[in-house]
Amino acid sequence: MSGPNTDYDPVEVAALQPEAVEAAREAALAAIAAATDLEALKQVRTDHAGDRSPLGLANREIGALPPQARKEAGQRVGQARGAVNQALAARQEVLQAEQDERILVEETVDVTLPTDRVPAGARHPLTTGAELIADIFVAMGWEVAEGPVIEAEWLNFDALNLGPDHPARTMQDTFWTEPADNHLVLRTHTSPVQARTMLTREPPIYVVCPGRVFRTDEYDATHSPVFHQVEGLAIDEGITMGHLKGTLDHFAQQMFGEESTTRFRPSYFPFTEPSAEVDLKCFVCNGVDSASCRTCRGEGWIEWGGCGVVNPRVLTACGVDAERYTGFAFGMGIDRTLMFRHGLEDLRALFEGDVRFTTAFGTEL
Template sequence: MSGPNTEYDPVEVATLSAEALDAARDDALAAIDGAADLEELKAVRLAHTGDRSPLALANREIGALPPQARKEAGQRVGRARGAVAQALARRTEVLEAEHEERMLATETVDVTLPTDRLPAGARHPVTTGAELVADIFVAMGWEVAEGPVVEAEWLNFDALNLGPDHPARTMQDTFWTEPAEHHLVLRTQTSPVQARTMLTRRPPIYVVSPGRVFRTDEYDATHSPMFHQVEGLAVDRGISMAHLKGTLDHFATAMFGEGITTRFRPSYFPFTEPSAEVDLVCFVCRGAGTDPDSDGARPCRTCRGEGWIEWGGCGVVNPRVLRACGVDDEEFTGFAFGMGIDRSLMFRHGIEDLRDLFEGDVRFTTTFGSEL
């Protein structure tokens, strides 16, 4: 029986020779230093530390050596693999830092620049216009009241002194809902909000009610089957037309600027008595009736030379309306008024076509910005 081969020289295993290990280590270190980015370094790691790399194959050969030769060979392989691992770690740290710097340089977003991904939006001018009107009256101590757009026939007509035979109750002006026995309509004015207010609370009452209303009008440059109104109601002791005139003068000044006042022309409305049409002093020619840009040579294009612009209707609340809503007409009086928000905006901003307010063209809306 033969003994162990104590004369075996580990140098005879080519992959474990000092020269072969040094060459494999140097090749790995050179490849690591030459890696330009993390992707290249990943390929170098697989080539020089993977299962089929020269150092990995040399490590497998250690087991074929006699016991007394394994220690020295293992130390040589371990030193070579350790040097490669340290070099990989250092190079990885450097390349990761360079990668982060490149990302910061190439992917930096200047948050102060305007974006072109989503265009800047704007609130609709009718919305901001209604809020402006509400703010004017809230500053005077009034309250904002709201009501449904689908309204009871009694509140829309009967409570406001519009009898069963009144022309406004026909299909020419009113949208009626089906079935007819429900007696519901799309409100033709925001006056039902005033009736609801008087039915649910005791005077003194000072409320303003902006909102949508509906009438069977043609859709053109000056008419729409859906538009917006603001109506005001004041019920208190001693209310007179003088209070109404002062209120509307203040409203006109707040909407159209200093020096804009109103005048009353006698008219008729079933829910007010006496009643009046409200005119504004032309805010372009200031009542002169002439175009200020032509040195008085041409009539004002806004008021057509009249010096006044029709704005809305108003009057002292009819005692029948007060009684229908449970208010003592012997103790209390009141006034009411109503104007078109859309029409007021057309005056205020020189809008020539009412349809521009309802077409939904963002190019029109964005010219108004976020506030009026």
Template sequence: MSGPNDNFDPKQVAALDPTAVDAAVEAALAAIAQAATTAELKAARHDHAGDTSPLALANREIGALPPQARKEAGQRIGQARGTVARAIAQRQEELAAAELEEALVADRVDVTLPVHLAPQGALHPVTTLIDEMIDVFVAMGWQVADGPELEAEWYNFDALNLAPDHPARALQDTLWVDPPSAGTLLRTQTSPVQVRALLERGVPLYVISPGKVFRADEYDATHLPVFHQLEGLVVDKGISMADLRGTLDHLARAMFGDVETRMRPHYFPFTEPSAEVDLQCFVCHGESVGNPDRPCRTCRSEGWIEWGGCGVVNPRVLQACGIDPDVYSGFAFGMGVDRTVMFRTGAPDLRDFVEGDIRFSRSILGGAR
């Protein structure tokens, strides 16, 4: 191997010749100035400042020079590469600003142009009313309870004092899940939630339980196989029928305004005594009764509208849930939410509630009292 060439003249290396270096810088500056986009500038950077550019190749030759020649050649190449790098950075800033300005102009929105807004949805009237009814009870300190829609027979019937031969257990009323011997059904009421609340939360208890219920009913203007109920349960010491009446009067006024209620004796297996709750017609206020000149379609000129059922909790229900009926008493009530919506808005057909037409929901909400 030959030794280093101490007499090496850098001028004899074409890549390190000052004229060649100056020419490479001029070519790089010209290419950078001509770049009209950041993409073109990227290509110019590769050609004139990349690893295979003339200045990069010249920089590699410096290592082969004798020590006394390296300093001058290094300074020459370093200054040339610095000039090109500064030119690239300046041009990059100019092009980026210009392209940003072009993008802002192209993306500018003319706020004076007409727009087509996407149609907005609406809450279902039943959902809206359930929320309103919940607010009434939460404001009184009650809790909201929920339970499964696929329910066990014991919760839906046995714990509520419905005998094994009760007509409500028949197939014409109850939707049983195969096999029927498993004792599983789609709940026919939200009362099973009250039983679960007693077992899980204990007493004293103040809960409401809104939700879907299922019956083998006809699908017509006044009946649906799937509808909604809201039931309430209170179990505490010293609870009486008077507490029940006051609670229902408060709910009725919150839902319908200044309206009266009445109770008619009735029978329910899970309450004793039991009653049906009627609302005074909030359209005619009873003035249509016996007055053929002022008929009322809402109450059919009877003056009252059936709203729901209620009563004092049967001691057998309390015992089934491990509550001592000699110490605690309570009341329960329930009403159909769908029917309540009809009462408040005058909706003529329950089938409209399940058709999924957004126009119906908007019209009902707009006309709600």
């Protein structure tokens, strides 16, 4: 008995007919061209190029054909699927470019516009206050000098005529670093900057020294173990107390208004002789009807700082010819000055980091 005739194709597969393959190809191309966005194109890819698409099912039927018929059917289906894949890739590129362009237009953010999503920051009033004070003296022709906050004992005390037995050297008044043999302290004032300046420069010297200082004070509404000072030093020939008074009057007027003035009360400081306490004319009552003024408490004046003529011993210790040169020095608390200037009642507001307090000052004073 003879076997089957394998030279002929007795199997009729409709999906592999040229007309069916061409129809599937044309339908796929039409769907691709009609896709208006990437999501629609994704669905077209599934419907017309996926495993269960007409062309995908036709490709699976090739295996049912006799060997001689498979080649022709495979080429027919392969060409159709290749055309569909090329069309999908081209349409993908076009739709992706359209989407990118649309996003650039629709989702553009104008970074120059103000926003309320993130509050605007503000510089701290201590920073802007110190810069304002420095600017006042730079406008007068002075220079700004700085120094380290960890200072040598000799510069912090001895060079400024504070002897070995001075009470400021005790642990109750000064922060000392360990070991004690290093003779280093957290500076108790910015006067060491003045000493450093005299040791490294020749007169005439006109410098202002703002900075952070440290003392073992209790932390309360009017005291802090860390606070800020500004000190000034003028060394030249013929310097007098009159120059000091005029300088401080100008400083006060720039900080508190044209009506401001100062007065001196005799005092004692080891590094100046003669020395004086500086009082500021009350900027609230101006000394008139002071009895009811809560700011000056009936005095008409407010204590502001200390000053005096530089002690000749200090000049000599720092290498300045005390026979030829004289000078004056002064020191005020920047924190205290800002409290006066802005009506602050509690010093701690400057140190507690509450953004609501800082924001009220804006970016400048």
